[in-house]
Amino acid sequence: MKLIILDQNGVINQGSDTRIKTPDEWKPIPGSLQAIARLTHAGYRVVIATNQSGIGRGLLDMTTFNLINDKMLRAVQQEGGRIDALFFCPHTRHDKCACRKPGIGMFKEIRQRYGVELGHVPAVGDSLRDLQAAAKAGAIPVLVLTGKGQITLTKDNLPAGTQIYPDLSTVADSLETQAL
Secondary structure, three states: OEEEEEOOEOOOEOOOOOOOOOHHHOOEOOOHHHHHHHHHHOOEEEEEEEEOHHHHOOOOOHHHHHHHHHHHHHHHHHOOOOOOEEEEEOOOHHHOOOOOOOOOHHHHHHHHHHOOOOOOOEEEEOOHHHHHHHHHHOOEEEEEOOOOHHHHHOOOOOOOOOEEEOOHHHHHHHHHHHHO
16 A cells, blocks of 8 residues: 655645634645645555644634635545545643654554555655654655745754655655656
């Protein structure tokens, strides 16, 4: 099975310093929806693993979170793609949970649900904690330079083997090329 794990804010949609709190604030990064569609058509199961501390902070409730995700799922479907599952951590860093990245709880859930080892699974993110979680879980850390990616690139402690791409579209290009 071909599987890819994506972070959400900064990879699929534009991030915000004040958090995405309404469906109207959710805006896709140019080319990201088409990239997911291409990955879907190339046989990838696309799953999301995302920290959503806005829930734990009371900035949005589950109803609003679901409305935001419904908008994203519809937008992906309109482009011919599919997101198979969305794993999220609603906790703040003060909760000290196992699921919040850079913890690997969501990655363990993904591994269990899909019955696959993560050694050949790309995990795409824009922050250091995304990459750290991927590396600790045994997945391939992939940094995109959208969202916080440019700032993350300047850090000198990227996990070994981190692959770097301008955006999700070029990640999809690379994976499509490898599949040939």
